[in-house]
Amino acid sequence: MKKIFITGIIVIAALAGIMYVLKKNKKENEAQTAVVAQKNAAVAVRIAEAGIKDVNTVYVTNGTFVPKQEVKLSSEVAGRVARVLVDEGDYVKVGQTLAIIVGDKQNVSVNNAQAVYDNAKNEVARFESAFATGGVTKQQLDQMKLQLENAKNNLRSSQITASDVNVKASFAGIVNKRSIEPGSYVSPGNEMFEIVNVSSLKLKVNVDEKNIGFVKLGQNIKVQSAVLANKTFQGKVTFIAPKADGSLNFPVELEISNNAANDLKAGMYGTAYFGDDQTAQALVVPRDAFVGSVSSNQVFVVKDGKAVLTKVTAGRVFGDQVEIISGIESGAQVITTGQINLLDGTAVEIIK
Structure with a gap:
């Protein structure tokens, strides 16, 4: 009995010691956790x-060169292409004939209109003689003169249509694309040639809102292209958008005169340098x-x-x-x- 009592006391003492150690460790852990939490509170x-x-102070922005003039020439009449007088890459002048379309129907229309006009002119001369002798009334003479005027307008219209068989360049430039061959049949609206003028180009760039105030119309800007590293061109500001896009950038256009060799090509990337290199x-x-x-x-x-x-x-x-x-x-x-x-x-x- 005595042994059992002593054993119980020992067990209780051991449990009390364990509880004490656990409580002490808990306080230490809580203190350490508080320190860590305080540290972690700072980002x-x-x-x-x-x-x-x-x-x-130079503001640099990039853009793409586009031709100042570019047109796609289409046929205005239906017919067969008789001759093509230029190739891709050829330089053409204003008014130069590029292709000829067979215009037999147009020529027949001109001949018919010419005959009607000649007949009306003769009739007016005959009516004027008859009016002088009282053979016709003033109203009849006026009606005949009206017919002559209509015949003249029809003749002119036929001549204009007949002239459309010669496809001509509307401005000087280079044939960038040719879509027809001799013997091709074309209808009104069919694309025949693409003409571009690269003697002068445009560089379209975006300038952010922080720098747009330093850009002025007519301002001269240094322009370079990465593929022409040793060459510098002068651009002139020709357009400043009055409204920004969704990214708060303002579209700006520069006009650049190409060199004699036309080294700048439409579609190249270009870099514009706004401001002095200071x-x-x-x-x-x-x-x-x-x-x-x-x-x-x-x-x-x-x-x-x-x-x-x-x-x-x-x-x-x-x-x-x-x-x-x-x-x-x-x-x-x-x-x-x-x-x-x-x-x-x-x-x-x-x-x-």
């Missing part, structure tokens, strides 16, 4: 300092500092260990740097990564 971010830097000092921050995009004009600034959402006014874009006109000062710590996890006032931990 890890990277920062950059806003600073005054020398930046290149440097200037500006307060800038990395593009990555902006919440969402540059157009949001919002950045997070670190103050007293917290992220403060700050409204700024963005200016020109210089590659991966953006000019700041107002909102922050030089030396401000702007957050460049981790913004997706931030709210205004969130505690942050700066990592390198």
Whole structure:
């Protein structure tokens, strides 16, 4: 009995010791967890300092060259192609005949109209003689003169239609495409030739809202093409869109005079350099500092260990740097990564 009592005391003491150790470990774990939770409450971010830097003031944008003049010539009459006088790649002048279509029906119409006109003219002469002697009335003479006028107009219309058998160039350029061969049958509206004029081209580019204010009509712009690395061309601003597109970019057109060898081709990519190749000092921050995009004009600034959402006014874009006109000062710590996890006032931990 005594042994049983002693054994019970030992078991109780052991259980009490175990309970004490467990309780002590729990307090230590809770303390460690609190420390970890406090650490995890701060969002890890990277920062950059806003600073005054020398930046290149040139704004660069790319576009595609298109011909200033381009036309697809179609047949205006039905018939068989008798002769094709030009090939693809040929240079043609204004009014040059490109192809001849057999116009037998048109020639027959001209002959018939000519006969009707000649007859009406003779009839008017006969009626005028008869009117002088009282053989016809003034009304009859006027009706005959009206018939002569109608016959004259019909003759002119037939002559115009007959002249359409000669397909001519409407402007000087190069035959880019020929869709007919001798013996082909064409109907009105069938495409026959594509003529392009590359002596002068247009470069269509987009300029963002931050830089459109520096672009003026008539402004001379340096233009280059990657495939013609050693050659520079001069472009002139001929159009500035009054309205931005969905991306807040403004379409701008430049007119460029090609060189004598017509090295620039329609469809090439071109680069336009707006502004002088000079440097200037500006307060800038990395593009990555902006919440969402540059157009949001919002950045997070670190103050007293917290992220403060700050409204700024963005200016020109210089590659991966953006000019700041107002909102922050030089030396401000702007957050460049981790913004997706931030709210205004969130505690942050700066990592390198």
